[in-house]
Amino acid sequence: MNNQTFIADFLTRNDYNNVIVSERLVAPIVYLVILLLIGVPGNIFVLIIYKNYNKHVYRKIIWTIAVIDLVFCLIGIPFNLGRMFNYYNFNSLRSCQIVAGILDSGIITSSHLLVLLTIHRFQKVCLPLKRQITLKNVPYFIGLCCAIGVALGIPQIAVLQPHAETDLGNNVTGYTCSVAWKDSPQAWKNYNTFLTFLFLSYTLLLFILYIMIGRTVHNQNKKRKLDLHSSRSGRLTIHSHKMTKIAITVSAVFAFTKCSYLPLYLNEWATKGLDEKQLGLFSFSLLKIVQRSYLINHVANPFVYAIFDKRFRQQTVNILTCKTTDKDHDKRPSETESSTQKASTSATAL
Numbered sequence: 001m002n003n004q005t006f007i008a009d010f011l012t013r014n015d016y017n018n019v020i021v022s023e024r025l026v027a028p029i030v031y032l033v034i035l036l037l038i039g040v041p042g043n044i045f046v047l048i049i050y051k052n053y054n055k056h057v058y059r060k061i062i063w064t065i066a067v068i069d070l071v072f073c074l075i076g077i078p079f080n081l082g083r084m085f086n087y088y089n090f091n092s093l094r095s096c097q098i099v100a101g102i103l104d105s106g107i108i109t110s111s112h113l114l115v116l117l118t119i120h121r122f123q124k125v126c127l128p129l130k131r132q133i134t135l136k137n138v139p140y141f142i143g144l145c146c147a148i149g150v151a152l153g154i155p156q157i158a159v160l161q162p163h164a165e166t167d168l169g170n171n172v173t174g175y176t177c178s179v180a181w182k183d184s185p186q187a188w189k190n191y192n193t194f195l196t197f198l199f200l201s202y203t204l205l206l207f208i209l210y211i212m213i214g215r216t217v218h219n220q221n222k223k224r225k226l227d228l229h230s231s232r233s234g235r236l237t238i239h240s241h242k243m244t245k246i247a248i249t250v251s252a253v254f255a256f257t258k259c260s261y262l263p264l265y266l267n268e269w270a271t272k273g274l275d276e277k278q279l280g281l282f283s284f285s286l287l288k289i290v291q292r293s294y295l296i297n298h299v300a301n302p303f304v305y306a307i308f309d310k311r312f313r314q315q316t317v318n319i320l321t322c323k324t325t326d327k328d329h330d331k332r333p334s335e336t337e338s339s340t341q342k343a344s345t346s347a348t349a350l
Contacts, residue, residue, distance in 0.1 A: 016168045017088040025084050027285040032081050032292065035299050039073035042302030049315040057138050061117045062305075064142050068110045069298040076103045080292055088166065088174030096177035101157030104195075107294065109149025111202055116141055122209045126216045152198075155191050166276075249304045 021029075046066035050059045079099045083090060090096060120133045133141060166174040276284060305312045317323075 013088055013168065013172050013174055016172060016174060017086065020087050021085055024281055024284050025087060025288065028288040028292070029081065029084050031289050032077055032084065032295070035295050036073060036077045036081075039077065039295075039299035040070065042299065043070035043073060045316050045319060046302050046305065046312075048319065049312055052315075055135065057120055057133050057135055058117070060135065060138055061113055061120065061142065062301075065110055065113050065117075065301065068106050068113070069301060072103065072106045072110075072295075072298040075099065076106065076298070077295060079103070080295070083177050084288075087176060088168065090175050090177040098157050100177070101153045101155075103153075104156045105149045105153030106298075107149075108152045108195075108198075109146050110298070111199065112145035112148055113142065115202055115205065116145055118206050118209050122213055125213050125220075152195070155187075168277075249308065 043066045047063065047070065050063045050066070116133075123130060123132050164176040164178045166176060168174050276287070279287065306316065
């Protein structure tokens with residue numbers, strides 16, 4: 001499409017909106033629909049499968065993350081589709097504020113839950129003899145993560161989220177539910193700067209903790225090859241390392257998607273130095289997809305579990321083929337967690 005014709009021959013905002021939806025937002029819309037079709041059933045599978053054997057701190061946190069991810073898929077992705085279809089026609093500032101606040105609360109809550117999961121794995125692997133997060137106290141930590149997420153999302157719901165205005169030409173103004181950095185109040189800039197540093201800090205914390213976890217796991221593997229452990233101890237160690245691999249992979253997805261989310265918080269480059277109307281079709285579509293790549297964080301986790309957790313794969317197949325599951329077999333994780341401490345203590349004593 002010729003960029004010059006994009007701003008000519010259309011006199012109403014609806015005309016501009018119809019053009020950008022039909023000719024420049026097709027790829028981002030398809031991208032969002034695919035995420036919706038994958039994310040909703042994937043997270044439902046996680047809730048069903050891990051509900052049967054979530055008597056384990058690790059899986060209880062994973063299950064809670066899946067709840068947040070499912071809510072995010074049911075609200076966040078349709079909301080983003082609505083923003084796409086009404087790209088220049090988003091007139092309701094209040095709905096923009098409310099949904100943006102809910103989404104920010106979900107993002108921040110899942111981020112804190114992931115940090116909690118990482119701390120749990122760090123304690124289990126690197127500090128097995130120290131005080132641990134247990135099934136008894138983990139609900140309080142989960143509740144604290146949710147409370148922090150809600151508290152930090154309130155500024156969005158309150159007054160900070162601005163309404164972006166775009167001069168479409170021909171004396172027509174488009175209204176977009178997006179970050180309006182250039183003309184936004186200082187409080188909005190301070191809020192987004194704070195969230196930027198918060199996510200960067202969490203990414204750095206996860207990186208440091210997993211370096212320490214990885215080094216400990218490496219040393220344990222070397223020791224396990226030299227020492228004569230019982231087969232029970234060996235199975236527990238392998239199970240613990242499998243959970244660590246899952247946690248590392250989920251954290252890597254978090255780090256990648258949150259880094260790609262930073263342009264939304266540092267959107268000055270996109271509003272001052274970049275005129276979207278002058279972008280070509282490919283560049284514009286790619287920009288809109290990258291700006292929403294954070295949604296992958298709420299869709300990808302079921303695939304991570306399927307790769308590393310054989311039982312999750314088996315249970316998924318059972319659900320899809322309508323086979324009954326062995327609930328007694330599903331109780332093993334709770335027994336494993338209670339025994340891992342004993343095995344770690346015995347290994348340390350040796």
